[in-house]
Amino acid sequence: MGGKRTSPPSTLADARAAFEADLAQLPSAARRIRSPQLPSAAVSERLSRLTADVRQRIEDRVAALSRATGGRTESAGPVAGARGGGSAG
Secondary structure, three states: OOOOOOOOOOOHHHHHHHHHHHHHHOOHHHHOOOOOOOOOOOOOHHHHHHHHHHHHHHHHHHHHHHHHOOOOOOOOOOOOOOOOOOOOO
16 A cells, blocks of 8 residues: 555564564463463553543643634644554554
């Protein structure tokens, strides 16, 4: 879809090593062939703080935009400084 490779493709050995490293990170109960148990995800304190910080920054920007446009935020376009699309990584 118009993308351009920025690095050479991984070798089979590289892919195997990455898979084995990822697999080793799973709890043994999740690696079982029969009746594996899904690992559970937990929200860390660091993620909770980051979420609260980002939420507050967005709320501050929306409030500033609302004040600047006299409350007409729906037709004002994107919030200044906001980045659209993609995912955080």
